[in-house]
Each structure stands twice: as structure tokens, then as C-alpha cells.
Amino acid sequence: MNIGQAASASGLTAKMIRYYEQMKLIIPAHRTESSYRTYSDSDVNTLRFVRRARDLGFSVEQMKSLIALWRDRSRASGDVKSIALEHIAELERKAASIHAMIHTLKHLATHCHGDERPDCPIIDGFASATATDDALPPINARFGLNGMKTD
Template structure:
């Protein structure tokens, strides 16, 4: 099958498939005489794997490691699990950061009248916050 069909079936855009090939994440497929890339069902599986990994927030480099583990039939499941759990912690950390920002901002907004008057504690806070406070 051509790249378009591989893209449709895997959920990875043709653009990205070519890119993944260029960075060595996936192996270059065979080509027709006219240089068209030819994919097999197995390639689509690999692309789906990559897609799933990306959807779960793994970077392409992490995805590369996961692919290697996937292909290494003799690796210990512990290796996969530790990589996954480390990622879980990262995701939760980032989620908590975003939540903290939202909470801070929501708190500031609570004290903002939100009417025609110009006074606004939100901007007042922005203007008054020192670099040290900003970190806290």
C-alpha cells in the first residue's frame, strides 16, 4: 500500500510518516520503480504503536525506546514498567503544575469585580509580583 493508505490506517499523517523515517524512528520501506514508498500491514502496526505512544504523551525519543523494547522479545517487563511509571509521574507533575496555575488565576479572578470599573486585582498582582514570589 502507498503512504496515503498507511496514513489513513494508522492515524499518522503521511507527512509524519516521512518525518519518522527521516529521523530513523521507523525503517525505510521498499520503493516502487517510481520511488513510491510501499508499506506492509506490519508497518501499519508499527505506526499505530507510535501513534499510541504519542497519544499517551511520550516524546519521539521515548517512543524510540519503547519501540526498541517492543521489538526486543527478551527484555524484562520490569524495564517497560519502570519507563512507563516514570512517564506517569512526569505527566502527573505537569498536570499538577497546570492545575496550580489555573487555581492561582482563578483565585485572582475571584477578587476581580468583572464589571465596568477599571480596578482589577489580576493585573495588580501581575504588576506587583517579584521574581522571587513568582516562583512560589
């Protein structure tokens, strides 16, 4: 199986598979004489594992740990659980931040009649102090989504 077929079988793209190989998340694929990458069914299982972890928002670094634990027959399930719980906590922080934005925006939007008149509570809300100032912590104390795939 070449990279394109492995890609559609796993739900990743060929670009992603090469990227993960380069990042040392996955073991370099075997090559044909003409240096085409080849994938076995077992390799595709690994790729599917990666895709599922990625779909759950794990970073490449986190996935490295998860794959190492996956391959380790003597792993402690507590190690896996702690990674998962930490990730859940991070996701919940992100969700809370997004909900705070939605809340403020909806509040502003419901007071905007949204016609041709220039009077606009949304713009006015941005231009003067609103709940936003208090709703979000200081700029440097915040946490980032950092390229996380909520795709």
C-alpha cells in the same frame, strides 16, 4: 498501500510518518519504482503502535526505546515498566504545574468583577507580589513540556 492510506489507517499524518522515518524511529519504507513509499499491514501496525505511544505523551527518543523493546522477544517487562513509570512521574509534575497556574488564575479571576470599570484584581495581581511568587519554584529549577503533544 501508499503513505496517505497508511496515514489514515494509523491515525498519523503523512508528514509525521516521513518525520519519524527521518528521525530513525521507524525503518525506512519500501519504495516503488517511482520511489513512492509502500506500507504493509505489518508496517501499519508499527505506525499504530507509534501513534498510541505518542498519544500517551512519549517523546520520539522514548518511543525508540519502546519500539526496540517491542521487537525484542526476550525483553524484561521491568524495562518497559520503568520507562512508563518515569513518564508517569513526568506527566504528574506537568499536571501539578498546570494545576498551580489554574489555581492562582481562578483565585484572581473570581475577585475580578469583569465589567467596564478599570479596577482589576487580575492585573493588580500580576503587577505586585502574589501567591505566584511562592507557588512556583525558581525559574531555573522548573521542568518543561518541551513540545510534548497534549494535542
